[in-house]
Amino acid sequence: MRALVKPAAGPGLEIRTVPVPTPGPGEALVRVRAGGICGTDLHIEGWDPWAASRMHPPRVIGHEFCGTVVKVGPDVHEVSPGDFISGESHVSCGRCHLCRRGEAHICEALQLIGVDRDGAFAEYVTLPARNAWKMPPGTPVDVAAVMDPFGNAVHTALATDLSARSVVIMGCGPIGLCAILVARRAGASSIVAVDVNPYRLRLARRLAADRVLDARREDVVRVVRGVTEGAGADVLLEFSGNAQGLRTGLAALRNGGFAALLGLPGQPVELDLANEVIFKGIRLQGIFGRRLWETWYEATALLASGLDIRPVITHRLPMARFHEAFALMRSGKCGKVILTVEGGTRG
Amino acid sequence: MRALVKPAAGPGLEIRTVPVPTPGPGEALVRVRAGGICGTDLHIEGWDPWAASRMHPPRVIGHEFCGTVVKVGPDVHEVSPGDFISGESHVSCGRCHLCRRGEAHICEALQLIGVDRDGAFAEYVTLPARNAWKMPPGTPVDVAAVMDPFGNAVHTALATDLSARSVVIMGCGPIGLCAILVARRAGASSIVAVDVNPYRLRLARRLAADRVLDARREDVVRVVRGVTEGAGADVLLEFSGNAQGLRTGLAALRNGGFAALLGLPGQPVELDLANEVIFKGIRLQGIFGRRLWETWYEATALLASGLDIRPVITHRLPMARFHEAFALMRSGKCGKVILTVEGGTRG
């Protein structure tokens, strides 16, 4: 089969012909329909220190995807051939104390599809059957392909109750954009979305935010105070991973506010904890992955009740044009970019 | 001034001329614009055992209301003459252990306006200034008049996070109807509303519920299981105060579900606690009044972000036609009924 492969240590990717994998016990073999390109895939392509320290090439990459189950290994109860599924890319061990406490999303022995085992930018992929989430027949392929990053947004936005709360969304990449949609649906009374990338600011303006701010030109704290009667925001959803973005977001919070942090700073961040966290009685929560499987139930319910994340998806290219797709990602002139593998637009 | 008065122990109400009250320390004098008739007012009018045991006539009644501050007593900081306000009818003592723990809504020495002190079906009313919630200028008078029951709905519906949750709303009186609106805004993924009164079922059908059921004709549990893939609902919001309604609502909940109970059963209720609560791991929460003042901030934010509760208000009559208004209430052929005192439709 054709697959997008990190062939060896160092930058670059290539399309190769590799054997179709065989599903082991508890695993499903999935014919891939489409996948989303994640920032992590760029780090792998560029072979940054994280990728260099973690990956063992050759490796098929790609971890946001959907497809159709074509075969299952022994001891599979969750899915059957013919099921249209979206993949959860985090494979938890099921046996560590975190998995047994209902916190499998921060399992101590987590494996990542497309990083620690072969991924989904390929005609076929195997994954544990419990990581294959059945999607309702007829779901758009593009939506099913990006349930994983959509789930990041759901996990972050629903980490606290947003009903009648004022929200700042820092960072309008695909996950931040999805979070705008989720926060609105969850009853946020006001949403101020912030970025510095003009393309993404334009995308954000088409969604349901009350205010979309360019942090380079506008005084975020002042605007937030303006829409909250001077109090500051109730909630910060941090997707930028940018130190200044985080500091601005915290400064925009009211005393007693809540911050959910998903964006990953590339290096240590300097924070004025006394003034921005302790005196203000702020709560912060680190968010990783998706709660297994509460987030998937929530994401599915949001889609079923009409939430449409397709405006966040701006490009779709066949896998063979991956060079173009990755260049687009690096340019920042895009929302979510989809690589299509098999044809069709509906599951 | 003219006021609607319970003149003496026993059934009946009458319009009387009484002195304009004087605001004491910490109090505001309000010129009343309009008020809502509550079920409690019917109990007072009919002089049921609860009214007989609690009230000391003569007493001006009415506790859902809005108006304009015309004068303030000493030590008032919260409002000024000219402010358009909505009244919180529960006057907490501010000194008991519950008030000091942030639970003033269940204060041990709670006084009720229109029951324990003179109420607002009158040209003027006094209330503690902190019970006068400033409404944005221009707010519709009808909306401001019913912030108190709207607050009941907000308190109940936001007692747990409804985002991406399936909800059963048992009882479609004015509070239940408001709760449909709040639950939809708060992100409920599905809403099944239930009543037995055809007028109210028709009203409910105009709002945002996914399904509106007549409990006399339809199998609520079966329908709820149908819209929740067999699981049962995540949340029950109980407004009926009816024993069978509560039992049906609990039966419709999934294992691990949550029930907020606001409707007041008139007598003890028989519940199959083992099967409907304990084996299922259900959480129940009694809801009384409005959280002081979290609920008011939430209700205000909901209105500011566009929630419109006016479809719940079906009738408005001048106070002089109170007989007609109370008869309408008793007939059940109404949503919220407003008594107007001064003219105008905007604050």
Place this chain on the structure above:
Amino acid sequence: MRALVKPAAGPGLEIRTVPVPTPGPGEALVRVRAGGICGTDLHIEGWDPWAASRMHPPRVIGHEFCGTVVKVGPDVHEVSPGDFISGESHVSCGRCHLCRRGEAHICEALQLIGVDRDGAFAEYVTLPARNAWKMPPGTPVDVAAVMDPFGNAVHTALATDLSARSVVIMGCGPIGLCAILVARRAGASSIVAVDVNPYRLRLARRLAADRVLDARREDVVRVVRGVTEGAGADVLLEFSGNAQGLRTGLAALRNGGFAALLGLPGQPVELDLANEVIFKGIRLQGIFGRRLWETWYEATALLASGLDIRPVITHRLPMARFHEAFALMRSGKCGKVILTVEGGTRG
């Protein structure tokens, strides 16, 4: 092997010789050291309507137990031969929406050891390996034998934070007695324990309760108000399953209090919901089984930090004397009764 068996529909139990079971995939075979007799075992022995509707004899009974793993089936990672384990009697399916939401304790397809599959009053028992909780070597056999009911107490007592809270414990059977120990350890500022059985009241008096009350002779509500400056208790832990006990417990709660309900009423219970739950803003939570596996981590940590539940265990008899043990249970003149199978007192 020798096993205590419900031979056929109808009252009675008998010791029989049955084949040693074989562990299937994911299962462990355990040589039983000792087991605890539960109220459920009495219902099975007496063949009450619940037992008659659920069980399919012949069936080896017994579900509170400890023992040594002697063999494991395929695909077992959790335990190895030689491990000393305590059994979790609730076998969850691992695949329903509740299991996947981290609520496996209320799994929709729960199976009970000793009821739905053969139990542990026998020389050997099989169970899913993930239901075998490894106990530290040297743990007293009697303690390891009753981790299941001790876990009920832990689940109930830790359902809310008891630090600096006043607690009423209604019902001083073995689980209620354990809950006294847990509540004290968890920082309860005052503990009032209540029962009507003189033997159990005497046992309770030896533990850490501040007051032990005979509900037939003493005014529980008055005493609770006396030790809480008139406020009422913060928390009720209900183990009696008795309607009057529950009503008294609720009456003893302060406004805003919390009640965890584990005791199973045999029939519907009449509650004054308006006055005892809704006006008071009470929260109630049904408690079933043990959280899988949070409760086990907590119970283990409690034992490791010195909690000693042995005072709750009053009798130990060899399995052959089961008639005597069950008679003792029926008499009520006991705490927890242990049936020993293999010799030794330490794991």
Place this chain on the structure above:
Amino acid sequence: MRALVKPAAGPGLEIRTVPVPTPGPGEALVRVRAGGICGTDLHIEGWDPWAASRMHPPRVIGHEFCGTVVKVGPDVHEVSPGDFISGESHVSCGRCHLCRRGEAHICEALQLIGVDRDGAFAEYVTLPARNAWKMPPGTPVDVAAVMDPFGNAVHTALATDLSARSVVIMGCGPIGLCAILVARRAGASSIVAVDVNPYRLRLARRLAADRVLDARREDVVRVVRGVTEGAGADVLLEFSGNAQGLRTGLAALRNGGFAALLGLPGQPVELDLANEVIFKGIRLQGIFGRRLWETWYEATALLASGLDIRPVITHRLPMARFHEAFALMRSGKCGKVILTVEGGTRG
């Protein structure tokens, strides 16, 4: 009367004779029995940038104290002459949105006794009557004098449920030492306390910690993993305000752990948020002051149930020997230091 005064901008304090203050409306006049010296008092004495920016001398200092009410102003309901009280040093406005949401401890217009208004190192002090917490007669003066810092410890330690949880306490000043006592009482299954000051490490060793570590000599993370079966601690209580202390504390937390931060870093802190907070799914909460008044109810309940904080108090000197007392504080060779004003050891 004699009072310890910051006479003018710049370092230094002096005993002066000043007029006895008069209680205004809602205020009480208290004859001071004793007070505790806080780190803040050292900052005021040394006139650090924070003091220089906030204080307007001359000002009587001192904010941890107890005494006897001798007179009350108008509109006082909370206390009466003769009451033995402990002072809450944070005076909230009662009218901002935070006060009205039950978050008065982070009031936007908070005033500090001994900083923004005259304090309690004096024969008399006035304070709002609601800030005067009645202590049971007979309470040791030393205990009542330090309810304010004890309350900091209670607020921090009870920010999450510690029952059956492993806890790291970073910083063994008086608040950290109190937190050891509270955490043990609240059911922590293991407590590792950390400091670098030999005097304080010795004090900590006399309390209930399982392990007391000198961070300069011992590997905190390794020890914590050792006592938690490799998992890391469930909870960090941060009192050091030291950047390295915080980083070590976070590194010692398990995935999904909780950190309550009370210690105030003097400058921005560099944190590896990606690895220490986000990937691990950590929750952090800034803690300021005491919850008004939940913390006081909890602190009172802890004392009533036998918690004895006197081992944390190492020195008591008459106010006239303040130079000596402040020098002792600067030396670090002390726990809590008390200045006595009036005689006697019991309230």
